[in-house]
Amino acid sequence: MKNQANPWLTSNLLVLGLGMLPAMLLVGALLYFTAWAFAFSFTDLALVGRKAVEWSWVGFENYERLFTRRGFLESLWTTVIFVFFSAIVGQSVLGFLLAAALRGSASSIRSVVEVCIMLGWLLPDIVAAFLWSATTNQTGLINQLIVVPLGFPPINLINDYALPVVTIANIWKGTAWSYLLFSAALDSISREVVEAAKVDGATPFQRIWLVMLPIIRPHIATNMLFITIWTFTYFPLIFAMTGGGPGTQTQTLAVYLYLQSFSRGNLGYGSAISVAMLVIVGVLSLFYLRLLREPK
Amino acid sequence: MAEVSLRGIRKSYGNLEVVHGVDLDIASGEFVVFVGPSGCGKSTLLRMIAGLEPISGGEISIGGRVVNDVPSPQRGIAMVFQSYALYPHMSVYDNMAFGLKLAKTPKEEVDTRVREAARILQIEDYLDRMPKALSGGQRQRVAIGRAIVRNPQVFLFDEPLSNLDASLRAQTRIEIAKLHETLDATMIYVTHDQVEAMTLADRIVVLNAGRIEQVGTPLELYRNPVNTFVAGFIANQRMNFLDVTLDANRMLTNSPKLRQLIEGRAGVRTIGIRPEHVTLASPERADLTGTLAVIEQFGEYALAYVEIGTGDLMTIKLDGAPDLQLHQPIHMAIPSEALHLFDEAGRALR
Numbered sequence: 001m002k003n004q005a006n007p008w009l010t011s012n013l014l015v016l017g018l019g020m021l022p023a024m025l026l027v028g029a030l031l032y033f034t035a036w037a038f039a040f041s042f043t044d045l046a047l048v049g050r051k052a053v054e055w056s057w058v059g060f061e062n063y064e065r066l067f068t069r070r071g072f073l074e075s076l077w078t079t080v081i082f083v084f085f086s087a088i089v090g091q092s093v094l095g096f097l098l099a100a101a102l103r104g105s106a107s108s109i110r111s112v113v114e115v116c117i118m119l120g121w122l123l124p125d126i127v128a129a130f131l132w133s134a135t136t137n138q139t140g141l142i143n144q145l146i147v148v149p150l151g152f153p154p155i156n157l158i159n160d161y162a163l164p165v166v167t168i169a170n171i172w173k174g175t176a177w178s179y180l181l182f183s184a185a186l187d188s189i190s191r192e193v194v195e196a197a198k199v200d201g202a203t204p205f206q207r208i209w210l211v212m213l214p215i216i217r218p219h220i221a222t223n224m225l226f227i228t229i230w231t232f233t234y235f236p237l238i239f240a241m242t243g244g245g246p247g248t249q250t251q252t253l254a255v256y257l258y259l260q261s262f263s264r265g266n267l268g269y270g271s272a273i274s275v276a277m278l279v280i281v282g283v284l285s286l287f288y289l290r291l292l293r294e295p296k
Numbered sequence: 297m298a299e300v301s302l303r304g305i306r307k308s309y310g311n312l313e314v315v316h317g318v319d320l321d322i323a324s325g326e327f328v329v330f331v332g333p334s335g336c337g338k339s340t341l342l343r344m345i346a347g348l349e350p351i352s353g354g355e356i357s358i359g360g361r362v363v364n365d366v367p368s369p370q371r372g373i374a375m376v377f378q379s380y381a382l383y384p385h386m387s388v389y390d391n392m393a394f395g396l397k398l399a400k401t402p403k404e405e406v407d408t409r410v411r412e413a414a415r416i417l418q419i420e421d422y423l424d425r426m427p428k429a430l431s432g433g434q435r436q437r438v439a440i441g442r443a444i445v446r447n448p449q450v451f452l453f454d455e456p457l458s459n460l461d462a463s464l465r466a467q468t469r470i471e472i473a474k475l476h477e478t479l480d481a482t483m484i485y486v487t488h489d490q491v492e493a494m495t496l497a498d499r500i501v502v503l504n505a506g507r508i509e510q511v512g513t514p515l516e517l518y519r520n521p522v523n524t525f526v527a528g529f530i531a532n533q534r535m536n537f538l539d540v541t542l543d544a545n546r547m548l549t550n551s552p553k554l555r556q557l558i559e560g561r562a563g564v565r566t567i568g569i570r571p572e573h574v575t576l577a578s579p580e581r582a583d584l585t586g587t588l589a590v591i592e593q594f595g596e597y598a599l600a601y602v603e604i605g606t607g608d609l610m611t612i613k614l615d616g617a618p619d620l621q622l623h624q625p626i627h628m629a630i631p632s633e634a635l636h637l638f639d640e641a642g643r644a645l646r
Contacts, residue, residue, distance in 0.1 A: 196375070196382075197383070199368045
């Protein structure tokens with residue numbers, strides 16, 4: 001398409017400037033907050049106390065601490081595990097399997113399942129966190145309904161298996177998004193293409209692996225991009241369920257960032273963590289965006 | 297190459313039966329066209345032969361083997377779809393090779409067969425391209441090529457030309473006819489376009505509402521349609537149907553010849569006259585007279601729509617570019633041998 005701007009607009013700088021104002025304000029605000037975090041990651045700014053006012057530049061000290069002190073690397077590892085199992089394996093694969101299984105099934109079954117999946121998504125994080133804590137603790141539903149009747153002593157699941165429980169809770173909460181996206185993507189595949197593969201002799205598995213998945217590859221990449229970023233920085237559910245504990249078992253980067261910045265009051269160090277997270281997510285995004293590109 | 301036979305084929309969706317017991321024998325190497333209006337069950341029938349749709353009743357055999365429970369790939373068929381159904385993420389070469397690769401055919405043989413098919417269809421230059429870089433006609437060739445490399449006993453075509461524009465459709469039609477000549481394979485072709493049916497078929501199967509109305513060569517169907525449905529469906533210009541009871545008086549006073557014909561035969565309800573069989577005549581030799589309501593000039597011929605007092609316009613096809621004035625009387629001669637007589641139920645009277 002040719003770029004055909006309105007000649008009246010292009011000839012009038014004032015109108016042009018006014019038209020750009022909202023966009024510039026928005027971009028400006030985004031840049032301001034990023035720049036703020038970036039700048040203060042080189043300081044020892046604190047939330048309270050003397051250093052809240054008389055902060056000083058400390059150079060790369062905060063960044064060195066990321067790698068030299070305990071905390072950041074451990075949290076990064078916890079986050080990687082959490083993202084991999086809850087978003088990439090859990091939500092994405094489960095969402096795809098559900099979408100593939102429900103494709104072509106009766107619309108009544110489909111509606112019921114869709115509503116059930118959506119409920120998790122629509123429920124506020126804090127409510128969901130409370131439900132999951134209540135269900136998985138020593139006197140919770142799982143123990144009352146399954147463990148104890150089978151003759152085993154009750155297990156405090158949320159304490160003994162904190163990371164798996166949080167991971168499962170997040171799968172339950174986030175699968176709806178992947179399901180909806182894959183559902184729409186699968187609907188966009190022409191029925192005749194799948195039938196052509198059937199006539200060509202492809203087994204159901206080959207039809208999915210060699211035909212359907214490659215066709216929806218851009219959708220997969222988009223989905224991965226979204227859920228990875230969301231899960232990487234996801235905070236409320238984990239924090240409300242475990243507060244990062246027991247110990248540091250469920251301390252993801254978002255929780256670690258919060259604890260460092262607002263419990264310990266190290267705003268400078270917290271800023272460095274947030275910049276590090278930004279870099280990690282940025283690199284991941286680049287990787288997914290490459291996937292989005294059409295093959296030559 | 298193989299013969300295909302259908303015995304009492306039925307198809308129902310729940311309580312709704314859409315194909316009501318179809319019997320048909322297709323000879324080896326024959327080109328058979330299923331034609332009918334949309335919803336007549338022609339595509340469903342083809343999809344049942346392909347194994348894409350389960351059969352509710354009856355028996356399908358291909359090459360003498362009952363294939364009711366044989367999965368598609370083992371039926372020895374290949375199918376060309378209306379939307380081409382190319383794999384969008386594979387090159388033309390891979391599209392054509394896909395089936396062979398799945399069947400674990402040796403690489404050299406895959407290559408030979410793909411290149412041979414590409415040569416026949418003249419798409420050798422596009423083998424490395426992706427489908428989206430091809431035009432509609434080229435995509436259709438690739439889809440046909442994908443069918444050819446499978447070396448099937450029976451080719452199935454599901455409205456393969458309906459996504460092409462008119463000129464390309466005519467061209468591809470000729471290519472499919474040539475392909476049938478070259479490959480000498482059994483072909484079953486579904487279309488709603490009677491021109492494709494007439495030009496391509498060895499035999500046409502006219503379907504309506506899940507039943508076969510008539511099976512025959514194109515000329516048999518044109519000359520001796522068994523009922524008003526076939527008579528109205530087969531031909532470029534739709535046959536004129538004159539209701540005898542409705543306007544007996546007006547029409548018959550108008551035409552002594554028609555009066556004689558109808559009174560000589562019991563049970564005549566409808567008279568069918570093809571537009572191309574009507575000629576202009578002098579007033580005293582006319583069998584039927586009306587006034588010209590509309591005329592469409594095509595240069596090589598003209599279609600005149602004549603008001604004959606029955607409410608409907610009668611279509612007549614005239615050679616060349618006749619110089620006729622609107623609202624003027626038209627005197628028409630109708631040769632007796634070109635008349636089709638139908639009874640109350642629309643069946644042809646012989």
